[in-house]
Amino acid sequence: xxxxxxxxxxxxxxxxxxxxxxxxxxxxxxxxxxxxxxxxxxxxxxxxxxxxxxxxxxxxxxxxxxxxxxxxxxxxxxxxxxxxxxxxxxxxxxxxxxxxxxxxxxxxxxxxxxxxxxxxxxxxxxxxxxxxxxxxxxxxxxxxxxxxxxxxxxxxxxxxxxxxxxxxxxxxxxxxxxxxxxxxxxxxxxxxxxxxxxxxxxxxxxxxxxxxxxxxxxxxxxxxxxxxxxxxxxxxxxxxxxxxxxxxxxxxxxxxxxxxxxxxxxxxxxxxxxxxxxxxxxxxxxxxxxxxxxxxxxxxxxxxxxxxxxxxxxxxxxxxxxxxxxxxxxxxxxxxxxxxxxxxxxxxxxxxxxxxxxxxxxxxxxxxxxxxxxxxxxxxxxxxxxxxxxxxxxxxxxxxxxxxxxxxxxxxxxxxxxxxxxxxxxxxxxxxxxxxxxxxxxxxxxxxxxxxxxxxxxxxxxxxx
Numbered sequence: 001x002x003x004x005x006x007x008x009x010x011x012x013x014x015x016x017x018x019x020x021x022x023x024x025x026x027x028x029x030x031x032x033x034x035x036x037x038x039x040x041x042x043x044x045x046x047x048x049x050x051x052x053x054x055x056x057x058x059x060x061x062x063x064x065x066x067x068x069x070x071x072x073x074x075x076x077x078x079x080x081x082x083x084x085x086x087x088x089x090x091x092x093x094x095x096x097x098x099x100x101x102x103x104x105x106x107x108x109x110x111x112x113x114x115x116x117x118x119x120x121x122x123x124x125x126x127x128x129x130x131x132x133x134x135x136x137x138x139x140x141x142x143x144x145x146x147x148x149x150x151x152x153x154x155x156x157x158x159x160x161x162x163x164x165x166x167x168x169x170x171x172x173x174x175x176x177x178x179x180x181x182x183x184x185x186x187x188x189x190x191x192x193x194x195x196x197x198x199x200x201x202x203x204x205x206x207x208x209x210x211x212x213x214x215x216x217x218x219x220x221x222x223x224x225x226x227x228x229x230x231x232x233x234x235x236x237x238x239x240x241x242x243x244x245x246x247x248x249x250x251x252x253x254x255x256x257x258x259x260x261x262x263x264x265x266x267x268x269x270x271x272x273x274x275x276x277x278x279x280x281x282x283x284x285x286x287x288x289x290x291x292x293x294x295x296x297x298x299x300x301x302x303x304x305x306x307x308x309x310x311x312x313x314x315x316x317x318x319x320x321x322x323x324x325x326x327x328x329x330x331x332x333x334x335x336x337x338x339x340x341x342x343x344x345x346x347x348x349x350x351x352x353x354x355x356x357x358x359x360x361x362x363x364x365x366x367x368x369x370x371x372x373x374x375x376x377x378x379x380x381x382x383x384x385x386x387x388x389x390x391x392x393x394x395x396x397x398x399x400x401x402x403x404x405x406x407x408x409x410x411x412x413x414x415x416x417x418x419x420x421x422x423x424x425x426x427x428x429x430x431x432x433x434x435x436x437x438x439x440x441x442x443x444x445x446x447x448x449x450x451x452x453x454x455x456x457x458x459x460x461x462x463x464x465x
Contacts, residue, residue: 003363006400006448007256018451021274022258025450028270029248029260033159034142034241035292035302038100038266039079042273042290046071046081049277054315064319067281072312077101077292077302080312081276085285089317090326092333092426094464095287096276096457097304097417098269098340099294102262103127103439105134105168105193107143107240112220112232119198119216123242124190127295131188133440138165139195143240145230153228158245165245166195195242244441256447257361263443265294267433267450268339275457285316285330286461294340294417304417310424332425335464337390337457338380338418342366342404344434344444357405359434361445364400364452367391368430371406373413380418382429389464390429397459400452404434431456 010018032038051069064070064084071081077100082093104126111122121141125131140158147153158165170188171179179187197220204218224230230238248260269290276288293303300306314327322330345358359366369387372379394401406413422428433453436444 003360003400003402005362006364006452007362010448014451018447021271021451021454022447024274025267025270026248026258026260028273029258029262029266030159032100032266032270033140033156033243033262034104035077035101036144036239037142038269039073039076039290042079042081042100042269043071043073045273045277046079051081054312054319057319058315062319063321064316070316070319072308072315074292074302074306074308078308079290080309081273081288082312082316083276083279083282083286084316084320085282087284088326089285089320089322090329090333091284092330092335093285093287093313094282094461095289095334095336095421095426096272096461097289097291097336097338097421098272098432099265099292099298099304099417100269100290101127101292101295102243102264102266103129103295105139105195105242107141107195107235107238107242109236109238111235111240112217114215114217117199117201117216118196119220121195121197121240121242123193123195125193126241128439130184130440131190131193132184134193135168135170135188137167137441138245139167139242140245141166141195141240141242143238145228145234146237146239147230147234148237153230155228155240159247163245166197166242168193169196251444258445258447258450259442260445261441261443263433263445264341264435264438265339265432267341267435267445268431268453271433271450271454272339272457274454275461278458279461282461284464287334291417298417298420304420334424334426335386335389335460336418336421336426336428337431337460338416338421338428339432339453339457340416340418340430341432341435341438342368343406343438344436344446346436352407352411354405354408357403358407359402359404361434361436362448363402363434364449365394365402365431365456366434367401367403368405368432369403371413371415371418371430373415374410377413378415378419380416380422380428380430382418383427386427387429389427390431390460393459393463394456396463397455399456399459400448401456 251257298304370381
């Protein structure tokens with residue numbers, strides 16, 4: 001059952017829409033390099049579309065009716081949007097869920113040091129990465145300093161053309177005989193991924209003249225004080241992320257692909273958001289979840305394993321006049337696309353895949369009946385009946401889709417947030433866009449698959465019963 005390459009059948013109008021969707025997607029990729037930035041952007045776009053903060057409505061004692069749009073923000077890192085449907089919410093919701101965190105380097109709490117008049121930030125990598133991929137590439141610094149007076153200072157250095165960038169250095173090939181004999185997992189050690197941020201010693205302006213000492217560390221501290229009003233102690237309550245510097249770009253002579261950072265899983269998050277905005281007057285209540293912490297197990301207050309989503313559903317139900325039992329019914333009767341990326345078949349690494357059950361560029365959104373590792377460990381295995389319903393919705397709306405597994409059975413695997421939502425009793429299936437070079441600093445997707453994902457999410461929100 002080989003699926004066709006969708007590029008062969010697009011009309012001129014479809015190609016125009018495809019390019020428009022992907023242009024908007026690239027803009028969002030550039031604006032959302034961290035989970036905080038993604039949520040800030042999504043919240044801004046939602047408010048422009050008429051979504052209201054549910055906390056304000058609760059404080060007002062307002063009631064929700066069909067067509068009303070609300071959102072809830074969890075610590076600036078997770079966002080949930082709802083549009084109330086014509087049917088009672090206890091009949092269930094149509095839910096799109098994706099994560100906005102991505103593999104990266106995090107700055108430690110006590111990070112700044114100097115060695116031989118070079119200044120560094122000490123880091124701790126986040127998520128599953130190949131550490132050697134993060135050396136000798138331009139890197140940017142994004143995040144916040146939270147100060148004791150309650151103010152939060154945002155920073156972003158390395159994205160503008162006039163900004164400096166940063167780098168993790170590597171050993172020159174002439175001295176690398178011992179290094180290149182190591183296993184790939186230890187060629188670059190975790191404690192060796194430190195960010196080089198300066199080399200020019202200065203006398204600190206913040207020190208008394210008699211205590212002044214020229215150092216590169218002083219240069220860094222003076223810069224932070226002057227530009228952002230922060231002290232070294234403020235690193236203790238900072239969240240700073242190191243990500244690849246630069247914008248997402250069209251890839252290929254035909255411009256058919258996108259090369260960009262964080263496409264796992266923002267290639268599902270942003271099209272889900274676009275679909276949510278284009279859905280009006282739905283029969284069933286629609287919901288879009290943009291969640292944090294998936295790359296490290298969905299733990300913590302902003303991860304999917306927290307009670308934030310259930311608590312927010314309870315608030316929505318209460319604002320529609322419902323009770324606790326209706327909350328449980330709403331969750332049990334819901335249907336969800338747990339949208340996370342799939343591994344795209346790469347002929348350069350063919351041995352890692354089983355070709356009949358792999359995802360391919362240009363063949364549409366991917367349905368994964370199950371994920372997990374080896375013997376389906378950790379998988380959420382969707383019911384056949386639900387998969388048939390999803391197929392029917394996609395076919396009825398001319399959505400290009402394919403099915404796949406994540407590589408060869410005994411080789412490895414992965415998981416998503418699907419099992420967490422399935423624990424609530426709802427119908428869930430993994431779906432998403434195929435990605436090549438997944439978890440690398442720069443990941444690759446097909447514009448056709450981004451477009452079909454957008455179409456799939458719209459169809460699901462509108463027609464799933």
